[in-house]
Amino acid sequence: LLAAIGWLIAGDYARAQQGLAQMNQQLADRVQQKEAELRESFVRLADLERARAVAAERARILRDMHDGVGTHLTSAIRQLQSGLAAPGAVEQTLRDSLDQLKLSIDALTMEEGDVAGLLGGLRFRLAPRLEAAGLALHWQVDQLPAWPEGRTEAMRHVQYIVFEAISNVLQHSGATAIAIRATHEAASETTPAGVIVLRVQDNGRGCPAPSERNGLRGMRTRARAIHADLVVGPYGDGTSGCEVMLRLPLTPPPLALSAR
Structure with a gap:
């Protein structure tokens, strides 16, 4: 009788160990899956952040171009249309426009x-x-x-x-x-x-x-x-x-x- 009881207990223990091992494996698989999903999410977020940074930089450059180069070009056009501006004044305005363009490019690499x-x-x-x-x-x-x-x-x-x-x-x-x-x-x-x-x-x-x-x-x-x-x-x-x-x-x- 004691041997039979011991055999039953040993069988239950073995089955419990097997079930526990299966549960541990399932848990490890789920953790691994979630880690992979998190890595993918981080990669997507990093890509989105880079895209936002690029878009913001493009918007800043366009704004600078509009405020600087665009303003000076518009001024030069008005000077020419008026017929009253001296050639030297128009030249200075155009040179300002060119310098602004060069400085906008320089700004991309400023420390x-x-x-x-x-x-x-x-x-x-x-x-x-x-x-x-x-x-x-x-x-x-x-x-x-x-x-x-x-x-x-x-x-x-x-x-x-x-x-x-x-x-x-x-x-x-x-x-x-x-x-x-x-x-x-x-x-x-x-x-x-x-x-x-x-x-x-x-x-x-x-x-x-x-x-x-x-x-x-x-x-x-x-x-x-x-x-x-x-x-x-x-x-x-x-x-x-x-x-x-x-x-x-x-x-x-x-x-x-x-x-x-």
């Missing part, structure tokens, strides 16, 4: 946060025009820290603002010299990590009158978009010359608190 490199690219593109216009270039770009907010779109905003400031000197100032300076100012209560300060200065006839400052609207809009301060005012003794100053805080802006 994020490298403001000194951005300025170097502008110098490379615009130095021949400055020389051809008889403008002596004074260049002072100190060693600058990386700009924490300097992602691709923010760098493009800075590039546009500095380009527009230089273009205004070329077209409207009557200057014989232009200075481009970049410094790192020490920390303060409002900027605990300091600030990068960019200056475009000329010795021309002075800053334009408020009624002639339509071009500054886009510069101010872009400065606000990157939480930077843009100041336009007299340079030198205040009777001649103009300075465009852009301040880039190295401390990220505080997050807005949700309304209670």
Whole structure:
């Protein structure tokens, strides 16, 4: 009797072990299947994210082309249609359009946060025009820290603002010299990590009158978009010359608190 009971118990144990092994195998198969499904989902999500990034970059490039190249081409067409514009003025507008196109291409490979490199690219593109216009270039770009907010779109905003400031000197100032300076100012209560300060200065006839400052609207809009301060005012003794100053805080802006 004891042998029979032992045999029954052993049989039940063997069957239980077999059932447990089958359950473990089924569970392992399901886990493996779910892991494969998760990997496929991650791959699809990564593909979608890359597609979104590409679409966003294309949209940004098209927007830059419209705001920069398109605006200058439209201005050139209007100048020609009016019959009143001097050939030199139309030429300057077309050159601005071409430079904007080249800078849009440069923006594709700009290193994020490298403001000194951005300025170097502008110098490379615009130095021949400055020389051809008889403008002596004074260049002072100190060693600058990386700009924490300097992602691709923010760098493009800075590039546009500095380009527009230089273009205004070329077209409207009557200057014989232009200075481009970049410094790192020490920390303060409002900027605990300091600030990068960019200056475009000329010795021309002075800053334009408020009624002639339509071009500054886009510069101010872009400065606000990157939480930077843009100041336009007299340079030198205040009777001649103009300075465009852009301040880039190295401390990220505080997050807005949700309304209670």
